[in-house]
Amino acid sequence: MKGSFRQSMKWLHTWVGLVVGWILVFMFITGTAGYFDDEITRWMEPERPLTATHIDKSKLLDISQHYLETHVKNAKEWRVILPNSRDANLKVMWQEQPEEGKRFGKFSTKVLDTDTDTGLAIDNLRETAGGRTLYRMHYRLHYMPSIVAYWIVGFCTMLMLIAVITGVIFHKKIFSDFFTFRAKKGLIGWLDIHNVLSVTAIPFHFMITYSGLIFFLITYMILSVNIGITETQKDKYFNEVFPRTVEVEKSDDYQPLASLSDMYAKSHKYWQEDTLAYVKVEYPLDKNARVKFTRWNTDLTYNPDDELFFSGETGKLLNIAAKQVTMSGQIHRGFISLHEGLFASPMVRWLYLIIGLMGTGMIASGLILWTTKRKPKQMKNTNGPDFGYRLVEQLNIGTIVGFPIAVAMYFWANRLLPVEMENRAEWEIHCLFISWALLLIYPAFRSGLVAWFEQLKIAAFVFCFIPVLNFITTDKHLGISLPLRDWNYAGFDLVMLVIGVAFAFTAYKVKKHIPVAQKSHAKLTKNDIENKVTDETISTLAATKETS
Amino acid sequence: MFNLITTRKFTKFYFTNPRWWVFSRVMAAIFAGYALATTSSLFLGQLLLQSMGEYQAFHIGLLLSFLIYSCGAMWVFSVSTAKKAWGGLISLNLIFMALTWLLMQVNS
Amino acid sequence: MILLMSLCFVSMTLFCLAMEKHRKQILSSKFINFPLPQIMVVSFKPLAWVMLFITLTISVEQYGWSIGSAVFFGALSGCLLPLILLLTYRANLIILVSVLLAIILFVIEL
Numbered sequence: 001m002k003g004s005f006r007q008s009m010k011w012l013h014t015w016v017g018l019v020v021g022w023i024l025v026f027m028f029i030t031g032t033a034g035y036f037d038d039e040i041t042r043w044m045e046p047e048r049p050l051t052a053t054h055i056d057k058s059k060l061l062d063i064s065q066h067y068l069e070t071h072v073k074n075a076k077e078w079r080v081i082l083p084n085s086r087d088a089n090l091k092v093m094w095q096e097q098p099e100e101g102k103r104f105g106k107f108s109t110k111v112l113d114t115d116t117d118t119g120l121a122i123d124n125l126r127e128t129a130g131g132r133t134l135y136r137m138h139y140r141l142h143y144m145p146s147i148v149a150y151w152i153v154g155f156c157t158m159l160m161l162i163a164v165i166t167g168v169i170f171h172k173k174i175f176s177d178f179f180t181f182r183a184k185k186g187l188i189g190w191l192d193i194h195n196v197l198s199v200t201a202i203p204f205h206f207m208i209t210y211s212g213l214i215f216f217l218i219t220y221m222i223l224s225v226n227i228g229i230t231e232t233q234k235d236k237y238f239n240e241v242f243p244r245t246v247e248v249e250k251s252d253d254y255q256p257l258a259s260l261s262d263m264y265a266k267s268h269k270y271w272q273e274d275t276l277a278y279v280k281v282e283y284p285l286d287k288n289a290r291v292k293f294t295r296w297n298t299d300l301t302y303n304p305d306d307e308l309f310f311s312g313e314t315g316k317l318l319n320i321a322a323k324q325v326t327m328s329g330q331i332h333r334g335f336i337s338l339h340e341g342l343f344a345s346p347m348v349r350w351l352y353l354i355i356g357l358m359g360t361g362m363i364a365s366g367l368i369l370w371t372t373k374r375k376p377k378q379m380k381n382t383n384g385p386d387f388g389y390r391l392v393e394q395l396n397i398g399t400i401v402g403f404p405i406a407v408a409m410y411f412w413a414n415r416l417l418p419v420e421m422e423n424r425a426e427w428e429i430h431c432l433f434i435s436w437a438l439l440l441i442y443p444a445f446r447s448g449l450v451a452w453f454e455q456l457k458i459a460a461f462v463f464c465f466i467p468v469l470n471f472i473t474t475d476k477h478l479g480i481s482l483p484l485r486d487w488n489y490a491g492f493d494l495v496m497l498v499i500g501v502a503f504a505f506t507a508y509k510v511k512k513h514i515p516v517a518q519k520s521h522a523k524l525t526k527n528d529i530e531n532k533v534t535d536e537t538i539s540t541l542a543a544t545k546e547t548s
Numbered sequence: 549m550f551n552l553i554t555t556r557k558f559t560k561f562y563f564t565n566p567r568w569w570v571f572s573r574v575m576a577a578i579f580a581g582y583a584l585a586t587t588s589s590l591f592l593g594q595l596l597l598q599s600m601g602e603y604q605a606f607h608i609g610l611l612l613s614f615l616i617y618s619c620g621a622m623w624v625f626s627v628s629t630a631k632k633a634w635g636g637l638i639s640l641n642l643i644f645m646a647l648t649w650l651l652m653q654v655n656s
Numbered sequence: 657m658i659l660l661m662s663l664c665f666v667s668m669t670l671f672c673l674a675m676e677k678h679r680k681q682i683l684s685s686k687f688i689n690f691p692l693p694q695i696m697v698v699s700f701k702p703l704a705w706v707m708l709f710i711t712l713t714i715s716v717e718q719y720g721w722s723i724g725s726a727v728f729f730g731a732l733s734g735c736l737l738p739l740i741l742l743l744t745y746r747a748n749l750i751i752l753v754s755v756l757l758a759i760i761l762f763v764i765e766l
Contacts, residue, residue: 200736300722328607347657
């Protein structure tokens with residue numbers, strides 16, 4: 001199209017990146033936050049007790065069993081989520097009996113109190129959208145039906161896949177420039193950092209994009225699915241590619257559940273390391289109840305040894321045949337596991353966060369590269385820059401700096417909104433989007449670098465203030481969490497501080513580049529006149545010096 | 549003056565503005581590309597049927613469809629004219645459909 | 657994990673050293689100013705590949721095939737950014753950092 005194949009790919013890469021770049025920044029930031037969604041949720045519920053990870057697991061199982069037997073009598077399933085490095089509190093979850101015609105009943109979650117010996121649930125948790133919702137927005141967006149969101153997200157992901165592939169194709173010196181980063185002002189610097197952030201994490205970028213598409217395989221390839229397999233064949237398809245364990249048949253005979261802690265003691269024979277993570281009881285208090293113990297994943301695809309089944313009635317181990325997952329099913333599950341990163345140990349999870357941020361930086365630097373390349377020509381326009389250029393710049397500022405500020409406002413709302421407020425969770429999200437909208441509109445009224453500088457200052461402030469806000473409004477601030485080594489609460493506050501400092505540093509760097517002429521004359525200092533910032537400034541200063 | 553009137557009129561009909569051709573390619577990439585992804589996934593499903601079992605073959609076809617779609621979209625923007633892009637994609641679609649039908653006869 | 661990232665960092669440094677322009681960056685400000693013997697230069701790349709292969713083996717041994725290979729690529733990408741930033745801003749520190757990491761590796765091994 002553009003003369004040579006490489007040039008066409010370059011054109012495609014630019015346009016594809018530009019069309020969906022901002023939504024991708026949104027998706028990358030929410031997705032990266034999603035790797036720590038449990039931790040974020042815990043921070044957003046400061047009424048939680050501090051850690052329970054030091055308590056012996058059999059005792060925790062006893063507490064959960066006692067609570068569920070007392071308070072949740074008629075449920076389709078019970079779940080116990082043991083405390084771990086991500087969420088240091090004991091949680092129970094249950095699914096009520098589904099209504100007529102529905103497959104699933106209502107799910108409820110409770111955090112159990114392990115500080116005192118009451119074995120009750122924590123009742124005063126504030127209603128919050130939590131880290132969960134931040135992560136959900138990653139693929140479900142907000143304020144629209146799911147299916148619309150899935151298609152929008154799919155469209156953006158597909159375009160990103162094309163961007164990744166075309167980027168590799170037209171990057172001529174991908175191996176010789178592998179380590180090159182010339183930290184110079186302007187086009188060269190932005191191009192180099194864009195290349196570095198993309199090329200060094202190519203496996204991740206390709207994986208995350210492709211696996212993102214695979215999540216909604218059936219939705220996106222709906223035509224194929226409707227043509228390729230009939231309704232009657234659909235069950236067979238799912239069973240072959242994603243086999244499930246045998247379903248439990250409800251018997252309607254009441255039978256108290258055998259002791260979970262006894263089953264846990266038996267599990268030591270089969271699991272050398274003590275890595276029990278979840279317990280699921282299907283049809284509890286029923287004769288046919290079945291208990292499933294799941295440990296932390298040891299395989300991206302499926303390892304049958306990660307699950308143990310016990311009879312609810314007798315507490316004996318059941319010999320359930322392992323699921324025979326097909327090769328394509330394993331590939332599918334493998335991709336999804338890689339994307340979700342649930343298998344990751346704490347250090348690997350941090351790596352996911354850092355590389356996720358690198359991905360965000362890749363897209364952001366690409367967007368900024370676009371404006372930087374066109375800036376000299378646009379600035380020479382007699383009527384000011386074109387509408388397209390101004391729009392891109394405004395969206396850049398509003399999204400790259402504006403959306404993180406919006407996320408920080410989400411956390412602010414969690415601490416500041418009254419606890420008894422109605423629809424509190426919804427309003428936390430409204431705060432996020434309202435602030436984002438304001439930050440998207442505001443750069444229209446300020447010129448380029450000044451808008452960048454001001455928003456960066458705002459970002460630095462809102463993030464650095466979060467630990468302070470925590471201190472003012474709750475009792476889980478750094479003063480308490482650091483001495484007690486609750487790394488969840490402390491870690492969150494510290495990360496917010498680090499992000500704030502990073503924004504402050506960036507603001508400081510941007511400030512030096514703001515042309516002197518853009519500052520009001522009253523604020524021109526001797527320093528400014530001596531500092532030769534840009535060529536424009538020198539000529540402007542020369543002009544003003546002559547007239548004054 | 550006369551030239552101006554005629555060229556302006558004909559511009560509307562003959563889409564000489566290059567942006568129309570870009571738009572045409574975008575449409576080709578989106579719709580004909582999606583059709584290509586669909587037909588190729590069905591084709592792969594039939595191709596691998598004997599070696600992998602019915603549903604696994606189909607699943608692999610689905611998994612690869614995204615890659616095929618990207619290649620199709622990239623190809624659309626690399627050919628010299630939009631007409632070639634449409635022509636190429638439509639003919640590929642027809643070829644895949646024909647092959648799928650053939651393989652279905654062989655496999656049953 | 658630290659072990660894996662350190663190994664990746666050292667092997668990536670070797671790849672850097674194998675390239676002319678980066679070798680100048682890394683070694684220019686040290687006291688080693690003469691051109692290195694050709695044998696050394698030629699051996700950097702194969703050595704780097706061998707180290708990468710060893711890292712992959714260690715990762716797979718520790719985590720199993722699927723998680724191991726995924727973690728290996730993660731460690732690789734994770735160590736590249738610090739290396740490139742160091743290369744740009746403080747190239748003279750790279751040799752020092754690599755040596756320190758190598759020492760840490762031996763300590764961990766023991």
